[in-house]
Amino acid sequence: AQSVTQLDSQVPVFEEAPVELRCNYSSSVSVYLFWYVQYPNQGLQLLLKYLSGSTLVKGINGFEAEFNKSQTSFHLRKPSVHISDTAEYFCAVIPYNQGGKLIFGQGTELSVKP
């Protein structure tokens, strides 16, 4: 069975500070990795994804993530956050050859304060 663990349920940070949202996964097969953002009362928007190739992935809104296979991690980073980055962030995986189902982590609430 596969699982995704987001190590922090809430991350408060001041505007213009750097932030890292942590994500670890457990899987017996290889996986594709995703980060999604959800603003209040809205659906999910894809921030970035790792399918193959370079382990450093750049996404929208200045976010990036690095896939570390040995540590089974896919942490999300941004060097300088804005108030508008306040949202819920979900890490997710799709295991290879298992019907394409997304397995989500519990979510991390990023709160950016002025």
Added chain:
Amino acid sequence: GAVVSQHPSWVICKSGTSVKIECRSLDFQATTMFWYRQFPKQSLMLMATSNEGSKATYEQGVEKDKFLINHASLTLSTLTVTSAHPEDSSFYICSARVLAGSSSYEQYFGPGTRLTVT
């Protein structure tokens, strides 16, 4: 591109009535759509996988007779909550999967439907 819409965006219904939620892929064809349920401050829970022209596959613990899913075309899937009760109140989100190329596993999400059963 890859826009998914849901209708309605919010609905209030009385206990015992049925509610239909539509999920449409506006600019692409989606042979597979997924339905999720999300409680406040929680993650998304997959309810079912919907494939065009065939019966939906429900996750363990999801009542298929209560949550009816129909995927009649490559751009439309519907979720009907039958005989709704207050505990069915939730945020329902659909997603659609694009088939082609390297995006074959990427899902595009609708904006969600807030259901309140009184």
